[in-house]
Amino acid sequence: MNWDEAAIQRWLEPLAGRGGEIAEVFGETLTELVLEWRDGSLREARVRREEGTSARRRAGGAEQFVFVTGTGDAAVREAVRALRAESSSEPLPIRAPRPAEPSDIDAFPDAERWSRRLPAILSRHAPRHAFTFRLRETERRVVADGRRASACVRRLVSLEGRFTAASRAGDEERPFAFHAPASEGVADELKTLLAAAASPRDRAVPAPAGQTDVILAGGCAAVFFHEVLGHPLEADAEASPLRGLPDARVAVSDLDVSDDARRLDLFGGYESDDEGTSPRAVRLVASGLLGSRLTDRGHAAAPGSTGHGRRAGASDPPLPRGSNVVVAPGSADPDEMLRRLGNGLWIEEFDGGSVEIASGSFRLRFPRARRVRRGRLSDELSGGVLAGELLSALGAIEPVLGREVRACRSFGWCARAGQVVPVGGAAPEVLLRRLVVRPAP
Amino acid sequence: MTAEDLARELGRRAPGQWELYRKTAESRETESSRGLQRAAWRREEGWAARWWEAGAPRFAAASSPEALALALDPAGRLPVLQAPAPDWPSRTAPGPAEAAVAPPPDVFADLARAVAAASRGEAILGGLSLRSGRAEERIVNAAGLDVAQEHRALDGVALCVGRRGSRAREVRLPFRWDGVPDLDPFARRLADAATLPLSDRPAPFSSGQWLLDPAVGAALLTAIAPLFLADRPPRWVLRGQAASRLVSIVDDASRDASFDGEGVPTRRTLLVDEGQLVGRLYDLDAAKRAGAPPNGHGVRPSFRVPPRSGPRRLFFETSSPSAPAALLSSVTKGLFASALTAPVRVDLAADRYEIEFTGVSVVAGRAGGPVAGARSTGRLSELLRRIASVSTDTQFFPSPYPAGSPTLLVERASFE
Numbered sequence: 001m002n003w004d005e006a007a008i009q010r011w012l013e014p015l016a017g018r019g020g021e022i023a024e025v026f027g028e029t030l031t032e033l034v035l036e037w038r039d040g041s042l043r044e045a046r047v048r049r050e051e052g053t054s055a056r057r058r059a060g061g062a063e064q065f066v067f068v069t070g071t072g073d074a075a076v077r078e079a080v081r082a083l084r085a086e087s088s089s090e091p092l093p094i095r096a097p098r099p100a101e102p103s104d105i106d107a108f109p110d111a112e113r114w115s116r117r118l119p120a121i122l123s124r125h126a127p128r129h130a131f132t133f134r135l136r137e138t139e140r141r142v143v144a145d146g147r148r149a150s151a152c153v154r155r156l157v158s159l160e161g162r163f164t165a166a167s168r169a170g171d172e173e174r175p176f177a178f179h180a181p182a183s184e185g186v187a188d189e190l191k192t193l194l195a196a197a198a199s200p201r202d203r204a205v206p207a208p209a210g211q212t213d214v215i216l217a218g219g220c221a222a223v224f225f226h227e228v229l230g231h232p233l234e235a236d237a238e239a240s241p242l243r244g245l246p247d248a249r250v251a252v253s254d255l256d257v258s259d260d261a262r263r264l265d266l267f268g269g270y271e272s273d274d275e276g277t278s279p280r281a282v283r284l285v286a287s288g289l290l291g292s293r294l295t296d297r298g299h300a301a302a303p304g305s306t307g308h309g310r311r312a313g314a315s316d317p318p319l320p321r322g323s324n325v326v327v328a329p330g331s332a333d334p335d336e337m338l339r340r341l342g343n344g345l346w347i348e349e350f351d352g353g354s355v356e357i358a359s360g361s362f363r364l365r366f367p368r369a370r371r372v373r374r375g376r377l378s379d380e381l382s383g384g385v386l387a388g389e390l391l392s393a394l395g396a397i398e399p400v401l402g403r404e405v406r407a408c409r410s411f412g413w414c415a416r417a418g419q420v421v422p423v424g425g426a427a428p429e430v431l432l433r434r435l436v437v438r439p440a441p
Numbered sequence: 442m443t444a445e446d447l448a449r450e451l452g453r454r455a456p457g458q459w460e461l462y463r464k465t466a467e468s469r470e471t472e473s474s475r476g477l478q479r480a481a482w483r484r485e486e487g488w489a490a491r492w493w494e495a496g497a498p499r500f501a502a503a504s505s506p507e508a509l510a511l512a513l514d515p516a517g518r519l520p521v522l523q524a525p526a527p528d529w530p531s532r533t534a535p536g537p538a539e540a541a542v543a544p545p546p547d548v549f550a551d552l553a554r555a556v557a558a559a560s561r562g563e564a565i566l567g568g569l570s571l572r573s574g575r576a577e578e579r580i581v582n583a584a585g586l587d588v589a590q591e592h593r594a595l596d597g598v599a600l601c602v603g604r605r606g607s608r609a610r611e612v613r614l615p616f617r618w619d620g621v622p623d624l625d626p627f628a629r630r631l632a633d634a635a636t637l638p639l640s641d642r643p644a645p646f647s648s649g650q651w652l653l654d655p656a657v658g659a660a661l662l663t664a665i666a667p668l669f670l671a672d673r674p675p676r677w678v679l680r681g682q683a684a685s686r687l688v689s690i691v692d693d694a695s696r697d698a699s700f701d702g703e704g705v706p707t708r709r710t711l712l713v714d715e716g717q718l719v720g721r722l723y724d725l726d727a728a729k730r731a732g733a734p735p736n737g738h739g740v741r742p743s744f745r746v747p748p749r750s751g752p753r754r755l756f757f758e759t760s761s762p763s764a765p766a767a768l769l770s771s772v773t774k775g776l777f778a779s780a781l782t783a784p785v786r787v788d789l790a791a792d793r794y795e796i797e798f799t800g801v802s803v804v805a806g807r808a809g810g811p812v813a814g815a816r817s818t819g820r821l822s823e824l825l826r827r828i829a830s831v832s833t834d835t836q837f838f839p840s841p842y843p844a845g846s847p848t849l850l851v852e853r854a855s856f857e
Contacts (some may be wrong), residue, residue: 062479066481069505112518382515
């Protein structure tokens with residue numbers, strides 16, 4: 001995106017004259033490589049390249065939003081011109097735009113390396129499989145009235161699907177998901193996690209129904225806090241039960257949970273949000289006390305946006321959204337956590353979750369679990385649903401946390417209001433009492 | 442770069458084995474909530490190419506022809522397994538004339554009043570997003586196909602919050618209106634979904650008859666739709682009656698579009714005839730694999746992904762329908778599932794289902810008290826075979842394709 005940022009700022013000036021008004025132009029270039037793998041063979045390769053520009057004006061309780069395809073000079077002019085027309089302000093003078101020059105696609109320098117490396121990893125640990133591999137690069141640029149322009153590039157890697165693994169009772173099909181920012185060590189991390197997911201297990205028995213105590217391990221407590229704290233503390237969650245409880249004690253004083261988009265090693269990280277604000281870590285719970293909300297420019301109070309204005313793409317307006325949920329460690333090792341649990345469930349992975357904001361009820365779907373009896377791991381359990389009410393669940397957290405914080409790599413995407421954004425998290429083991437468990441049908 | 446330039450390049454790479462798709466769309470959207478009024482205008486363009494290079498399938502998509510031309514090389518380089526190309530259709534159909542998109546109607550205040558009235562003040566309309574859009578598709582291929590068609594839609598999502606004392610419930614319902622918005626039935630659906638769960642009253646019976654509202658029936662139909670795509674349906678479907686003899690299932694999108702996402706003419710496809718599985722949904726690729734003629738079910742949810750077999754307008758039918766009032770009066774003891782409280786879950790291979798719903802109890806043909814939440818689980822085959830009556834009040838719901846169901850009466854259901 002080769003934008004004349006000074007010119008765009010001049011075009012935006014008349015749209016945001018008064019304090020609190022927002023006028024901005026957002027552009028995105030997305031390149032994505034998708035490889036469909038079946039039993040060691042590459043069955044389908046898809047390449048996608050999209051460019052889009054949007055312009056937005058927000059004044060008081062009214063917002064105008066315009067999206068056009070392309071990120072060239074013509075697209076930016078068309079977006080601003082349409083925004084000015086929608087806002088009934090003076091039209092932008094028509095000038096011949098500079099010709100757009102789409103840059104050559106070499107966004108996948110790793111593509112051939114991955115297409116050689118993946119079969120080796122898969123054939124060793126999961127030779128029978130149906131996986132979708134994604135390599136996605138987004139370049140986002142924001143020019144806003146009276147603010148410094150910002151740009152942010154993210155490269156993300158995902159592998160999702162199912163594979164056949166050996167269990168002591170014979171072959172069984174297991175789900176697997178891995179989401180991480182592209183980096184040098186990502187293939188090794190993928191290999192390690194896939195090997196662990198493919199390790200032999202006993203035959204699973206159905207999960208018990210009813211109230212039970214649970215340890216959330218393997219970093220998956222991040223998913224729990226994403227649902228019970230992240231969504232209810234998004235600034236536009238008007239009906240949230242946490243809305244009227246600033247600084248209230250909601251959990252044990254050992255608990256510190258933050259949303260930190262600056263953690264670029266996690267899937268939901270970024271250097272600047274989709275409104276051009278540098279993010280800051282937001283304490284969702286600090287020493288058991290309820291912390292701050294996640295804000296964008298449209299919902300920011302005095303200190304300004306926390307840098308959580310996020311969009312799924314250029315065609316979507318920004319919403320206040322969570323990024324990476326990070327839980328501070330405690331001091332217990334896994335054996336101590338198991339002893340404190342006594343009897344209950346040990347869950348290492350969630351493959352879906354939701355929260356209903358007004359009632360505060362949440363549900364988290366787990367694909368498998370382990371039963372814990374007298375402080376020891378016992379039966380393999382098949383999947384089920386963990387459900388509860390968020391304030392009760394926060395109050396049911398025990399004052400003992402694991403000492404090792406793990407990134408939750410199975411956690412990758414969050415959908416709200418039709419917009420899907422990358423999210424991540426890292427957490428130690430967390431022990432909760434009396435959650436409701438229901439086995440899968 | 443033009444479509445003709447792209448077609449020439451595809452012809453050079455994959456003589457006789459290529460397809461080029463273009464979609465342009467324009468939409469106007471209004472979003473109303475208590476704190477914000479948003480007006481959005483979007484103009485979108487998408488291009489996609491599918492071709493068989495070195496005997497292997499390739500796909501690329503982009504937002505401009507120039508970007509698509511640049512995406513062909515990286516997609517062509519990868520070592521994809523060889524697979525037979527489909528038999529491409531060939532026909533021509535002229536494109537529609539361009540027309541502007543009008544803003545969607547402003548119905549927020551009317552719908553808010555209707556929701557308040559239907560819920561006796563217990564529910565409020567928290568937000569309404571309404572979109573009016575027009576999309577044009579053009580498909581050309583190596584066999585000489587050149588067709589274009591237009592779609593228009595008025596759809597959106599409504600957010601409703603029900604409150605009673607300290608209890609609250611929030612629901613979001615997507616909708617699609619094919620003609621003039623009919624607000625009252627939609628307001629009743631919103632009000633029921635937001636207020637019935639507030640009663641805190643569990644299911645009064647552990648078994649009985651089960652009336653499924655069209656919205657619940659349509660969600661069940663959507664959940665079982667993968668049965669009509671499978672190369673090998675599960676054994677319980679093949680063993681005999683997949684559903685009650687009263688039930689037929691049809692896919693027919695003729696009223697929406699004259700051809701599918703691959704240019705194959707739309708037709709009515711009977712999938713279940715009086716309880717027996719008799720048909721399948723084929724795109725070009727699945728038809729080639731099965732040695733069957735394609736039946737117009739190559740679906741492109743977006744230009745970003747290649748077409749796949751899928752439903753386009755799926756609905757229940759019956760040869761002996763009953764009036765909705767007759768269904769209600771035939772219930773001696775049971776529950777009416779008015780709205781879902783969680784997505785329908787099915788395991789087609791294991792023949793299991795789980796439906797969580799809210800509704801009202803019914804005794805001797807009369808509606809009793811509200812039921813905040815109930816759950817029915819069991820064998821999917823038994824659920825489908827126990828459909829004892831099918832009503833005449835078919836309604837369609839976006840899922841995202843239109844899925845239609847009338848009120849259904851199921852005998853001998855169990856509830857928790």
